[in-house]
Amino acid sequence: MGIQFGDFTSLCETTALVICPLVETQFGVSPDCYSRNVDVGGFLFFQPSTFFVHIIALIMTTIMIVHIRSKYTAVGRKEILMFFYMYMGIEFSAIFLDSAIIPTANSAYPWFAAGYTGLVASTYCCILINAFVGFQFAEDGTPLSLWSLRISCFLVFGASFFIAIATFKNIAGFNYTHPIGLWIVYILWPLICALAYLISQLVLVFQTLEDRWPLGDIIFGAGFYGIGVAILIAFSNEICHTVVHYIDGVFFFHACMLLTVMMIYKYWDSITCEDLEFSVGNKAAVWEVKDPLLLGSSSELDMEMEMPLNLSAHSSQYGGYPPSPSSP
Structure with a gap:
């Protein structure tokens, strides 16, 4: 299978992406093999295994947010919190879209899919900006740092949402038969942000930190991310046929993304753990x-x-x- 710039056909024939029912043709593109559906009280429940991954992701993200909020003096605490809140929003939205709780034939589906696309793009923007918080270009936690992050993510969300809905609706010069803009926002932009985050954190560890143990978290996170993307775009059909339609590449992709996010938390926690020292002097009190x-x-x-x-x-x-x- 070959992936062409601006073309979703080969990708959507391999895996069931959220936007696949809305691009390339009037009725979208269906995957060759997808996870079997479950009839629950007359309602067809799509991707049941992936649904449970989303639920686990919401639970784990909540636990990580609670731990981050408890580290009151950690560097970049408020900035990284925004990333985890946005990731939680992605998983919550995916529950309705992947499981067809909002059917693809529903008139609301394109709007929710556009919102999902904008949220994904803005979340990658958020982690990209968080990558430079450790370099202290702006003091973390200050209005300058926080509002720069919020405005940037909002602008990326607005632009991506507009490109997606304009592509789905064939307006403003966009066309679902040639979704080049959507391909850049949905495929290329996340890869650029992920690569930039990886490189910047390697530079941060080697030039700023004395401890090299955080490299393990970075390597594992990059590994999980690469495995998830590879399974999604290259091995989804093979996995689906092998396990007789019980699971497909979407299940493994979201599971690997959850592991990647957990490694991002582990990495951030490992480089900020000493910021919880609430000492007010250089000498410890002797009791x-x-x-x-x-x-x-x-x-x-x-x-x-x-x-x-x-x-x-x-x-x-x-x-x-x-x-x-x-x-x-």
Whole structure:
């Protein structure tokens, strides 16, 4: 199978993407093999296995968000939170689109698919900007940093949403038979952002950090991402036929994307773990606990505390020696 620039035909014949029912032809492009459907009370439930991956992704993302929110002083905490919120939005939207809760024949489907496309593009923009937070071009957590991130993601979302819906509806010079703009937004832009994030974090680790252990998180994350994309565009049909339509490449793609996001969290957590040191000085406080019961009664303790004072008071008078009991 060969992938051509601006052409979704070969890709949609291999895997069931969200936009495939809306491009290339009036009725879209159907995959050669797709995950079997499940009849639930007369409703055909598409991609049931992928549905459970989306649910697990929402649960895991919630746990990661809670952990990130607890790291009050971590570098780039608010910026990375936005990425995880947007990823959660992608998974929530995919539940309705992949599972055909919103049928492809429904008039609302193109609008939800366009929103999904815009959210995916803006999420990649968010992780791309997060890649440069560690270089401190702008102080993290400040209005400049946060609003730059928000405005950039909003602009990318708006542009991608417009390109997608204009392609689906054949307006403003866009056409679903030649979806070049949509191909750039949906395929090329995510790959560029992922590659830029990988390169920038490698530079950050080698030039800024003394610890090399975060490299493992980066390598594993890149590996999961590459495996997911490869399965989606090259091996989806083979997997689908091998397991008799129970699962297809979409299932493995979303599972690998979840593992990639988890590695991004693990990497971010590993390079910001020391920011939770709430010390206010350079020297640690020294605490010494003495139990009076171990030193004897209170009178004995008072005598031990007063003795050095008595010795110093009489040392000069008696030549540095304590007076005898018979001394006047």
